[in-house]
Amino acid sequence: MDVPTKTKLRVKVRDRVRFRLGAHVVTGTVVEDLGNIGVGGRQLVRVQVSLDAAEPHVFDVPAELLIPAPRRRAAA
Numbered sequence: 057m058d059v060p061t062k063t064k065l066r067v068k069v070r071d072r073v074r075f076r077l078g079a080h081v082v083t084g085t086v087v088e089d090l091g092n093i094g095v096g097g098r099q100l101v102r103v104q105v106s107l108d109a110a111e112p113h114v115f116d117v118p119a120e121l122l123i124p125a126p127r128r129r130a131a132a
Contacts, residue, residue, distance in 0.1 A: 066119070067099070067101055067122055068086065068089065069086050069087065069088065071085070072084070072086075072124070072127070073086060073124060073125055074123050074124075075103065075115075075123070077115070082105050082107065083105070084103040084106075084115075085103065086101045087103065087104045088101065088102035089101050089102075090102060090116065098119065099118070099119040100119070101122070102114055102115070102116055102117075103116075103122075
């Protein structure tokens with residue numbers, strides 16, 4: 057059975073993404089694709105975010121709420 061997704065952005069593991077967390081926009085890395093298990097067949101992904109120097113935080117986020125993060129520039 058084919059379940060259509062509502063997002064045009066198909067994120068993959070290791071993609072750097074941004075999303076709104078409260079009043080802030082945070083940047084993280086997709087660490088797991090949970091598949092199309094969201095409401096209406098939406099793609100859910102697990103995103104790891106380092107908010108402080110302690111352990112990183114992990115959030116399950118619908119892919120439609122994510123935007124691609126700018127690539128890091130290589131150190132000279």
